[in-house]
Amino acid sequence: MNFAIGLGLDTLSFSLSLLLVSLGLVIIFGLMNVINMAHGEFFLLGAYSVVAVQQLQLPYWAALIVAPIALALVGLVLEQLIIRHVYHRFIDTILATWGISIVLKQLIIIGFGPTSQSIVNPLPEPVHILGVVYPSFRLFIMGAALAVSIATFWVFYRSNLGLAIRGVIANRAMAASLGLNTRRMDRWTFAFGAALAGFAGAVMAPIMSVDPQMGGGFLIPAFLSIMVGGVSHLFGVVLGVGLIGSTSTVISSLDTQLAAQIAVFLLAIVIIRLWPEGLITRKR
């Protein structure tokens, strides 16, 4: 029973962090039709901002502010310099962003070295919850991820800004004809997506092995979640993340990491075969 609760909590914490990463990815894809292969590296940069903050002898919590701001800036620069030149060439956005991911990863290796960094856990005292002893920081991760995700949903579906973005996603030409500066929205949405990933990285850093390879571990599950869930509605992402996240966590605790990856891979293939546009598609 305790095992089940612990597993449930682990699933929740992994899924919620995956959700944060995936939300940024799906918003960027939905608005700009850009598959951002560098998203994993945005996550990575967020994690390394914690390293930087630590090296500057600042408290961990500063990173939660530094990371999203830094990543928003990185996102703005990249969008302006590179992405906007390729986003009418869909396949090339995959390549260009993947090239960017290589560059970003190398910059980290050059700046911080190739080996893993250790982050001091800012909440080392474990907590008693639901009858099990659980690391407090993981609870913080869940709370933070949930809060930010809910805020994102709120902005997207309940605010005027979100309406404008959804309008551009639905009909870019018409939205522009109504006076919306679609280019500026692209830029800032990309920056926001990057900031989300950066925040996720900063939040996850204390419980992960922070090394230059960590980006890939979230990129693929995030993409698969989006494809499984569908890109028409943000709830699709939630569903996709739920499926992928739980499968991954459960199987890797019962068997090896590799088995979990294979299981997730096969699950994604099966679902997409049956529902090519994901599980949640636009209602007609």
Next chain:
Amino acid sequence: MMNTRYLGVGLTVAVWAGLMAVPLFADEWSVSQLGQYVTYGILAMSLSFIWGQVGILCFGQAIFFGLGGYLMGLTTLERFTWFGGSQTAGLLLATLGPALAAYILGKLLFVGRGLSGAFFAIVTLCAAFIVEISAQHIDFIGGFDGLLGVPPLMASWRAGDDMLSTNETFYVVLASALLIYLAVLFIQRSPLGVVLAAIRNNDERTASFGYRTTDYKVLAFTISGAMAGYAGALFTAQFGFVSPAVIGTALSTEVLIWVAVGGRAVLMAAFLGVVLVRSVESFLSSALGPYWLLTLGGFFVLTVVVMPEGIFGRLLRLPLPKAWRSARAGRATEPGQDPLGMRRTPDST
């Protein structure tokens, strides 16, 4: 514009002629290096075919290359006790096995519309990753270290168990490359090639003409897998080993860089992309040290954004066949682009 039209042909012929002449004046080590590049060149051509011609981006091309290498190695090392160890069997298996794998993968992954291109790219990346890790854990194929001591290519037509000399190996590899090059060129200019190009231009519209685009894509992917597998077999026979590194993400993504930098739509350009990147690599990685990969990545991004045709793409473009040329008389566009005029309408972003 006689000159520019035949520039591509001239340069292509010059490249092949040049390659054939190399063993005459180069030392043994250089020849074997070049043999390696040519082998990778075949791999690059397999990717150029599926990507430049059909428009399918595969992040896991090395899966087929490595699979071919493993099958060749296992056969010639006589790990398959029911097969015997002939190299012909090895080469055959190395071509057909990956073809089958590509067929299955294609059947699984070429689904409906929407994200299919992106889905395919990401899943193949994922697959390459999984295959590499799995290979590290399977002892039958050597686990992390892979197969070592794979016998080199043998001259079975000569008396005795004689291995081919470096030069002879090189010529076998080069001849293979040339034959494959011509075969792919033939396909490109055949009705099949036209359909594939139409699919690249606009999958849905081609399908609406009645073509079963999924079947065509699976076919093209199978051919591409076969080519890559054969190249893998040659690789293993030349260098005597195959390991999980040969089947995984590193090589898969590297070959993408070669083809993107060289030129994805023009076979010869993709081929030369390998040679360029590889030869520059050994020089630059010692000069630039840790900044090498960064430079390569940056250069790659630059190529994708500014020179999507690749460095050699423009130079080595071959003229359209006569039949196509007369149909397009009067139109001021260049050969190699959009022969059926099936471009999508631009969106007003």
Next chain:
Amino acid sequence: MLKVSEVVAGYQAGSRVLDGFSMHVRPGEIVALLGRNGMGKTTFLKALMGHVAVSGGSLSLDGEEIGGLKPYEVARRGVGYVPQGREIFPDFTVEENLLMGLLGRPELPSEVPDWAFEIFPILHERRKQRGGSMSGGQQQQLAIVRALVGRPKLLLLDEPSEGIQPNIVQEIGHVLSRIARDEGLTVLLVEQNMELVLGMAQRCLFMENGAIAYETDEVQKLRTDPAPIHRYLSV
């Protein structure tokens, strides 16, 4: 207000769908641009809005050159656009659709004014309903009000009567004429169908092959002497 001189434009480089197209619209006028399919009417509106590139000539709005501006820049200079096919946002409610007409105009408050729901009563009734669930005529009314909430000085309508039942066409005609009269709105109407035109327009321009072929400001005379209609509009 709108001065168009010798415009050359087309969808691809070098194509001349508009070929030396010139016309003008005075403030407060209701002008109809007529012509068969393919003569360039929609292309002109798109070129005006910045969706199609202009390769020659000039487009000026109140003295300012707008050729080459991006669509949002044209919109913000007071041009309202109701495209062919209406292009409402089917998944948004009526209210959200109208709000979209305001979100791109930072100088206006981001709240749909009450008068917007009073122009066509059906919009008030269906305020919270999905745009996609309405009939063609209702969607047209929605698209028109969406453009009007942006308080344009020039309203462009591309084939507003296409596929819509005659009584709604009439209602649209009356409403637009009234608004034009009361608010001084300038209207440029592109049409193939004479119903709306005869009810609203003060001047008719007939287009052929990318340029104006005939012009008249005696619109009602077209009822009795339909020769130009036959010449330029029949297939």
